[in-house]
Amino acid sequence: MACWDIGDLSVTDTIKNLKPLRAVYGNIDDNLARLEFPLDNKFTVEEVSVWMTHIGGYPNKYNQRIREEIKKNSPTIFISGHSHILKVQYDKKLNLLHLNPGAAGNHGFHNIRTMLRFTIDKAQIKDLEIIELATRG
Secondary structure, eight states, X not given: OEESOOOOHHHHHHHHHHSOOOEEOOTTOOHHHHXXXXXXXXXXXXXXXXXXXXXXXXXXXXXXXXXXXXXXXXXSEEEEOSSOOOEEEEETTTTEEEEEOOOSSXXXXXXXXXXXXEEEETTEEEEEEEEEEEEOO
C-alpha cells in the first residue's frame, strides 16, 4: 500500500513488478498518476477496512472533504499523508487507527525518510514497525 506524492510513475511501476500495489495520488502528481490512481482508495484486507487518501487530516481535525464520510463510514485503518511527517494515532471517537507513513522520497518537509510496515491477520493489525530509511537528500 502507498499513500504519497508519487512524482514519477517509474517508482510505482517498479513496486508493481515486485508486489501488489494500492496507492492514491498526491497533490503534486500529474495527470498520468491521477489517471492510474484514485483520490480515495477504500478496500478490505481480510476483515480490516482501509481508507487511503493523500490529504485526510488527523483525528479531531479531518479534512473538510472527508469529515462527514469518515464519521458515517469509519474504516478500521485510515491512511493519509501530505505532511510527510510520520504519525501513528488512534482515534477513540471513530474507533480507527490513523496512519501517516511519512515520506520515503527526497522531496518535502521531512528530515528523515520513513515508512510503516504492519501485518493484517483476520481482524487484527499486528507487528506495526516504523522504518527509518535515511536522511532526506
